[in-house]
Amino acid sequence: MSGPGVLAPFAGDEALQARIRAYIESHPEAAGLIRDIASYIDSLGSPPAKRKKTEAADELVKVEYEPSLPAMPAVTIRDVSFTMPLRKKYTIIISNRSLQVVQPTDHSKVELDIPLRSVAFAACLGVPERATPLWNFVVFRSNSDLYGAANKDAATEPLVFSVPETFAKTASGPLFDAMETQIKLEIEARPDVKPENSDSSSDISDEDDEDVLTYKRLLLRAFANAGVEVALxxxxxxxxxxxxxxxxxxxxxxxxxxxxxxxxxxxxxxxxxxxxxxxxxxxxxxxxxxxxxxxxxxxxxxxxxxxxxxxxxxxxxxxxxxxxxxxxxxxxxxxxxxxxxxxxxxxxxxxxxxxxxxxxxxxxxxxxxxxxxxxxxxxxxxxxxxxxxxxxxxxxxxxxxxxxxxSDDGGSPSGSEDDSDDSGSGEEAEEASDDED
Structure with a gap:
């Protein structure tokens, strides 16, 4: 049975509290997970108070960044293809304070550690000329050269990494669990939808964007919760x-x-x-x-x-x-x-x-x-x-x-093999990283 501690972060929304209570009663095994989600939301300082519609069926919850809070890893995503400053697949860990790029096999080996409050500009852009949708996330750090000086040090180059428009199957962490549970609750609240008991990923269909926790949706929420405005x-x-x-x-x-x-x-x-x-x-x-x-x-x-x-x-x-x-x-x-x-x-x-x-x-x-x-x-x-x-x-x-x-250079933003300086498509990055792996 749900206690007051579980429902406290959702105070002010009696309908949501009732849905959570009903869900726990019908799924007792989920009580521990929902309790952890409630604790995580409560630790952010205050419940999300404002929703901003950024695109159809995709809402971001803006949570005020609080410097006094300790760094809390919110989401970990494996096998992310980078094209800048390094061309390889890495694991990224986003907390309420930083974005870390770490080695896939050893998360203690940190390649980059970027304070999110120092981000000068960030954007999420569709990779041009792709047969299947792919998203480039671009992050200019405060010490990045916005105007492209000759210096190509990894410490000053912007970050570019790509994710597909699919379910975030390589993601984990409290934020991932919270968003996935929220989507499930919204699906079950619909009178005409009665999902079967199954694994979390199989409950969500890629055919309906509203019901899919995609990489893009997850990353936009993680950045927003850390106070980073991502241009779309x-x-x-x-x-x-x-x-x-x-x-x-x-x-x-x-x-x-x-x-x-x-x-x-x-x-x-x-x-x-x-x-x-x-x-x-x-x-x-x-x-x-x-x-x-x-x-x-x-x-x-x-x-x-x-x-x-x-x-x-x-x-x-x-x-x-x-x-x-x-x-x-x-x-x-x-x-x-x-x-x-x-x-x-x-x-x-x-x-x-x-x-x-x-x-x-x-x-x-x-x-x-x-x-x-x-x-x-x-x-x-x-x-x-x-x-x-x-x-x-x-x-x-x-x-x-x-x-x-x-014609010899061929530089196509879709990721041709013409130029070693190409930081474009995730497809090329994936080929490079697969060769390297």
Missing amino acids: PDPEVFHASKTSRHSKTEPEYHVSCHRGSKEGVLYFFNSGVFFGFKKPLLFFPIDKIEAITYSSITRVTFNLTVAVLVSRPGSSDEHEEEFEFSMIDQSEFGTIDSYVRMFKLSDRSMAEERRAKKELKQDRDDTAVNNGDSELAKASRELAALGDSDEDPEDESDDENFEDED
Whole structure:
């Protein structure tokens, strides 16, 4: 029978308490597990008070980070494929205070120990051009170089690791147990669902995302509980013109481009612009962007240049640098233009205002309306004014030559075998790690 100690963390939700009580009465063997879950939740300092919907059927519980609490391992995940800073499979252990990367056979051998309060930027991004869904988690540490200096020390490189969109079968720990039990309780509470008694993993079907504790869902909750905000693509902020290969109704959220001779992708967030997954990874915080301009506009492609204020690690002095991304498809003209206009990134005079608004944590929706034409829109009209005349042969030959020059490199974000600096797909990481194992 459930006692007051088991139900205490759920005070204020009588319906949930009744469901837990009924579940324990019908499943006495689960009493110990639910008691441990209640103790764990209680040890976090306060029960989850606020739920935030991040995507359909996926809710994150925000738990305030409490520095005075001891480090408590929340979840352990085995066989995680890393592509940066090391290309190998490791075990990760996430507590309320840190993310540890450890050797699979000996957890006492810690390769990396990252305080989660020091994370500068984190994102969860779908790996482009994958036949099956795969998620890249990107973590920039406070000492990471956001602008990709030549230093490739493992202590300063960001982390990139990949997980499939499947049930988290290699995960364990109190958070995993708590979330799995929560899903089971929600399933049993439905009047039309009567699951049979069986192992935990077999109770959950991969056919219904709401009923699956996926790696992505588990990791997002673990980061949220530690106070780390993980950026997710937001269609209200930016989405590409093409649709996802995994869904006819879901758009893609990346734009293909080149950085020098390497092919990569750009993601646009309300917090900034990210380039991956070729080394070096780049992240431009929105408050550091001075302007975004366009050049080499043809009927097929255009180039984008991001001017940002740069301060290298260990120095407080800032100076402006420009980063150019080329060979962006003309079909993304409008999508990128909408983002630039939303944050007024074509106007250098607005840079100080953007920084001030970040410091004051004001809602950027107030700046979304810009009645003036952007530089990109003007260029598009000028291009249209040329009528139906043929494209400049020189521009066309330049594009062809560029593609020919890259054919040997082939740098595809889907994880081709072209480049040792590729930090892209989990598929390539898995091949590398399998060879190494």
